[in-house]
Amino acid sequence: MSTAAPELATFGSILRFAIELEAATSAFYGSAVDVLKKDGLEALARELSAQHASRHRLLERTRQRVNEMVLEPIGGLDGSRYAFDPTPAPGDAVLARALALEEIAGRFYAETSAAARQALVEASRTFRKLGEESARNAGRLRGLSEI
Amino acid sequence: MAQKTTLLPEVKKHYGDLKNFIGGAWVESSASEWLDDTNPATGEVIARVPLSPRADVDAAVRAGLDAWEEWRETPPLSRARYFFTLRDLMEQHFEELARIVSQDHGKIIDEARGEVRRAIENVEVAAGIPSLMMGYNLEDGAAAGIDEEVLYQPLGVFAGISPFNFPAMVQSWFWPYAVATGNCWVAKPSEQDPLVQVRLFELIEMAGFPPGVVSMVHGAKEAVEAVCDHPDIRGVSFVGSTQIAKLVYARAASHGKRVQCGGGAKNLLVVLPDAKLDTIVPNMISSVYGTAGERCLAGSVIVGIGEAQGPLKAKFTAHASKLKLGYGLDESTQMGPVISRKHQERVLGYIDKGEDEGAKPLLDGRGVKVPGYEHGYFVGPTVLDGVTPDMTVAKEEIFGPVASVFEMDDLDEAIAWINRSPYGNAASIYTSSGKAARDFRYRARAGSIGINLGIAAAMAYFPFGGMKNSFFGDLHPQGRDAIRFFTESKVVITRWV
Numbered sequence: 242m243s244t245a246a247p248e249l250a251t252f253g254s255i256l257r258f259a260i261e262l263e264a265a266t267s268a269f270y271g272s273a274v275d276v277l278k279k280d281g282l283e284a285l286a287r288e289l290s291a292q293h294a295s296r297h298r299l300l301e302r303t304r305q306r307v308n309e310m311v312l313e314p315i316g317g318l319d320g321s322r323y324a325f326d327p328t329p330a331p332g333d334a335v336l337a338r339a340l341a342l343e344e345i346a347g348r349f350y351a352e353t354s355a356a357a358r359q360a361l362v363e364a365s366r367t368f369r370k371l372g373e374e375s376a377r378n379a380g381r382l383r384g385l386s387e388i
Numbered sequence: 389m390a391q392k393t394t395l396l397p398e399v400k401k402h403y404g405d406l407k408n409f410i411g412g413a414w415v416e417s418s419a420s421e422w423l424d425d426t427n428p429a430t431g432e433v434i435a436r437v438p439l440s441p442r443a444d445v446d447a448a449v450r451a452g453l454d455a456w457e458e459w460r461e462t463p464p465l466s467r468a469r470y471f472f473t474l475r476d477l478m479e480q481h482f483e484e485l486a487r488i489v490s491q492d493h494g495k496i497i498d499e500a501r502g503e504v505r506r507a508i509e510n511v512e513v514a515a516g517i518p519s520l521m522m523g524y525n526l527e528d529g530a531a532a533g534i535d536e537e538v539l540y541q542p543l544g545v546f547a548g549i550s551p552f553n554f555p556a557m558v559q560s561w562f563w564p565y566a567v568a569t570g571n572c573w574v575a576k577p578s579e580q581d582p583l584v585q586v587r588l589f590e591l592i593e594m595a596g597f598p599p600g601v602v603s604m605v606h607g608a609k610e611a612v613e614a615v616c617d618h619p620d621i622r623g624v625s626f627v628g629s630t631q632i633a634k635l636v637y638a639r640a641a642s643h644g645k646r647v648q649c650g651g652g653a654k655n656l657l658v659v660l661p662d663a664k665l666d667t668i669v670p671n672m673i674s675s676v677y678g679t680a681g682e683r684c685l686a687g688s689v690i691v692g693i694g695e696a697q698g699p700l701k702a703k704f705t706a707h708a709s710k711l712k713l714g715y716g717l718d719e720s721t722q723m724g725p726v727i728s729r730k731h732q733e734r735v736l737g738y739i740d741k742g743e744d745e746g747a748k749p750l751l752d753g754r755g756v757k758v759p760g761y762e763h764g765y766f767v768g769p770t771v772l773d774g775v776t777p778d779m780t781v782a783k784e785e786i787f788g789p790v791a792s793v794f795e796m797d798d799l800d801e802a803i804a805w806i807n808r809s810p811y812g813n814a815a816s817i818y819t820s821s822g823k824a825a826r827d828f829r830y831r832a833r834a835g836s837i838g839i840n841l842g843i844a845a846a847m848a849y850f851p852f853g854g855m856k857n858s859f860f861g862d863l864h865p866q867g868r869d870a871i872r873f874f875t876e877s878k879v880v881i882t883r884w885v
Contacts, residue, residue, distance in 0.1 A: 248720040250712060253498040257394050257719050305482050309502025310843045312678065313670040314711060314722045359667055 244327070246320035252312055252361060255353050256304040258323065259368075260297060262349065265327030266342050267293035272329040273339065279332070282385065289339070289378060296371055303367050311360045318356055323349045340382040346375035396717040398491050399484055399587075403435035406582060406606055408444055409589045411451035412599025417444050417606060423579050428494035428725040429715040431763030435492075437579050440607035445547075445574065445614035448603035452545035452572030453620055455600030460542050460570040462598075464518040467568055471515035474595040478508045481591060485584055489556050490716035492581040494724040494765070495679045497716055500556075506848070507560040507588075510866065513848040514564030520871050521569055534883045540875035542570030543622040543646075547615040549636065550585075551628045552578035552727050553682040553787075559585060561852060561865035562625040566874045567602060574621070575604040576611050580727055616640040623647065623873065625865065627684070630785070630811070630857045637860035648861035648873055650684065650854050652785040653813030657687035657842055658802040658828070661695040663818040668840060669703045675816070675842025677711060677769050680726050681735075681789040684858070685814045687842045688786060689775075691794045691802050701773065701793055705750045708769040708791070713758050725765040726788055732765040735788030739770055742781035742792070747772040753789060777805070785811070799824055807833045812855030816842050835859060 244265075247258040270290035274283045325345045330338040350372030357365040405422070407414040417438030425435040438444075459467075478485065482504055489500035513520075521540050529536030546566045550558040555578060563573045577585040589604050605611055612632075615624055616639040623646035626636045630651035637649040657672055659665075675687035692700040714721035726732050736754055743749060753768025767788055775782050775792040782792055796802050799817075806815050816838030817828040825839045835853025838844035846852045851864035863873040 250720050250722055251496065251498050253496070253501070254394065254719040305479075305501065305505065307498060307502045307505055309499055309506070309678070310841065310845055311671075312498050312502060313674045314707070316670075316710070360671065 243324040246324050249318040249320050249353070250315055252307060252315065252357075252364070253304070255315065255318070255357070256300060256364075258320075259349070259353075259371075260300045260304070262323075262325060262346060263293045263297035263300060265325070266346065267291075267297060269327050269329065269339070269342060273335045276330075276332050276335050285381075292374070292378075296374075299367065303364055306363070313360045315356055318352060322352075336382055336386050340379055340386065343375045343379040343382060347372050347379055350375060394719045395715065396487055396497060396719065398717065399487050401434070403583055403586070405436045406438060406586055408438070408440060408448070408606060409593070409602075409604040410444070410448045411454070411603065412593070412597075419444070419607070423608070425492065425579075425581065425583065426728070427491055428727055429761050429764040431729075431765070435583060437582055438606050439579065440605045440611050442610060442614040444605050444607070445576075445611055445618060448574040448605050449545050449547075449618055449620050451600035451603055452574060455598055456544055456572050459572060459598060459601050462570070464521055464568070464570075467570065468515045468517050470595055470597050471511050471517075471564060471568060474591060475508060475511045475515065477591040477594055478504070478511065478588075481587070482508075485556060485587060487717060488584045488587055490724070492583040493552065493555055493716075494727060495716050496721050496724050497719055499679055500716065503554055503557045506557040506845075509848040510557075510560035511564050513867075514568040517568035520868070521875065523877070530881045534881060536879065536881050539878045539880060540569070540871065541878055542874065543876055545572045545574065545621050546623045546625065546874060547574040547576065547618075547621050548625040549576045549612055549615060549628070550578055552580040553679060553684070555581045556584045556588065558627050559588075561627075562870070563602065565866075565870035566625075567597070569871060569874045571622075571874055572600060573602045574615070575602070576607060576615060577604065579606060579608045582606055612636065613639070616645075617643060619643065621645060625873075626650065633860055634857075646873060648863060648865060649859065650852070650865070651858050651860065652787075652811060653684045653686070653858050654689060654783070654785055654809055654811045655685065655687050655814040655834070656689045656691055656802060656806055656816070658691045658693065658799065658815070658817045659696045659700050660693050660799065660817065660819040660821065660824055662820040663696060663840075664820065665696075665699055665703050668818040669700075669707050671840070671842050672704060672818070673707050673711070676791045677708065677723050677789045678843065680724055680767070682726060682787050683843070685836060685843050685845055687816060688790065689782065689792050689794060691796050691805070693796055693799060693802065697795045701750065704791070704793075705771045708751050708771055711769050713756065713766055713768060715761055715764070723769065723789065725761075726767055727765070729765050731787070732767055735767050735786055735790065738781055738784070738786045738788070739772070739790060742772045742775065742779060742790075745779045745781070746774060746776070747779060747781060747792070748774045750793070799827065803828065803831050807831070810857045813853070813858035814838065814844055816844060835864075
């Protein structure tokens with residue numbers, strides 16, 4: 242079941258959503274370890290769970306390094322584009338759901354990186370890197386789906 | 389699709405009757421009068437603040453005097469370690485501190501986090517005291533075989549009086565430097581939102597500062613007068629309105645104290661025709677409406693130069709009209725309430741007066757209603773057009789979410805306005821021209837200059853500026869100025885025979 246669309250109008254609300262997305266994605270991969278064992282992909286699930294947990298910690302630090310001189314209202318982000326489904330999936334749907342999560346993350350971070358580029362340079366850089374990492378993850382998952 | 393907002397939990401619903409922190413212990417005030425501290429978003433009473441009498445200030449000063457000799461003999465590196473511990477505690481409690489600021493002051497959680505970050509940064513800078521406090525020397529400086537050196541030494545007990553608008557940060561402009569240099573400190577936080585200082589003092593206590601080194605007394609006018617008059621307080625740091633800053637400066641100085649007093653402001657944001665409006669307007673919005681305009685660095689006068697005027701006015705007003713008001717603990721809120729009902733009425737009165745004197749509201753924040761927070765002290769973002777220099781709204785500090793829009797022909801006219809103003813806290817220019825920016829920086833008489841930045845707030849390692857009626861004193865808070873303010877220089881000339 243997809244989450245409600247977030248209202249993304251402030252630095253804090255964007256970071257809040259990002260942190261929730263990372264926590265949920267990490268938990269999703271954690272729940273997928275056993276499911277993917279039969280395909281020999283449990284190591285990948287563990288790796289991505291740890292990666293998203295690490296991203297979660299990075300975003301917590303980013304949120305706390307705010308400089309109020311560059312806080313500006315943020316407009317133009319449509320939260321409905323980033324609603325995600327973090328619930329554990331049955332065996333044949335795991336990779337598809339993982340791919341959807343990574344694609345949403347990739348889109349979310351790319352668009353927030355652009356929206357924050359002018360004022361929040363450090364946060365924008367972090368978002369860009371996370372978006373690129375999610376795009377790479379999505380590429381790996383797509384490759385597995387095609388096998 | 390329904391949008392999801394996140395209302396962060398309050399740390400506590402009610403914080404009870406506040407106590408003073410004196411001599412390393414939480415003690416009841418001997419106050420006979422108490423003040424209700426309200427949550428400005430809801431109007432609910434969340435604490436009771438004692439209006440401590442002179443006796444309580446005196447007790448804190450005595451505790452400081454008792455602690456001082458031993459504290460000043462504590463090596464700077466050992467003193468610094470208390471700040472490292474405190475800094476770690478502040479990081480651990482970062483989110484809690486920010487939420488208390490938002491609940492008690494009303495600012496949005498992002499702004500509260502930014503403020504707590506500033507407080508931590510001052511503690512971090514003060515932890516470098518072994519380097520910051522070094523004196524200097526010159527071999528053969530006096531004559532052949534006679535060396536000369538300067539030592540920086542602490543003076544004794546200092547006190548700091550801070551305003552409501554940055555309840556966590558402003559005390560940190562002062563006390564970490566005062567205490568790191570070997571002095572003792574008495575804090576008098578704002579009686580309107582002291583809760584974050586209470587929590588910070590609990591962390592100070594956990595950090596293990598020796599009893600009496602740092603004390604806190606709640607209160608209002610009587611406590612301030614007691615600080616100014618006390619014969620054993622060697623210096624006073626203050627931030628507040630210009631009117632009170634002048635009084636504190638004069639009264640404390642008349643008792644021979646060192647004094648630094650930050651006052652009010654009327655800051656111009658000057659926009660040249662070559663400025664990139666799409667980029668700068670969000671920054672200007674943040675400057676004018678951030679912390680609901682309750683900032684001494686807030687831009688309150690918008691000046692469009694020449695062809696910038698029309699597009700600037702339209703874009704600025706359009707952006708301001710979209711700001712979402714609400715409780716600061718709701719992370720989707722973009723502007724919170726002002727501090728109190730009384731202050732809300734004052735700000736609304738200024739808008740009325742502006743209109744009476746001929747200004748035209750392009751955006752009117754009067755009568756704004758925030759669903760779910762009908763008892764909050766909200767004023768909507770307001771833009772007054774057609775303001776002229778003789779109007780009250782052009783001359784006086786409103787300290788609320790109100791922008792006055794001026795039209796001027798050229799940069800010279802704007803700089804002349806800034807230099808004529810009795811205030812000199814900050815001024816900003818938005819331009820793509822390096823020459824214009826350099827000209828502005830060179831000529832504008834204001835303590836903080838922003839170039840394509842509407843809130844030019846000095847970091848902890850730089851002095852927080854202010855000129856004319858925006859600052860009374862010689863040495864500013866933060867940075868090297870703070871080290872000099874809290875120490876006396878002693879010259880030693882040595883000849884070995």
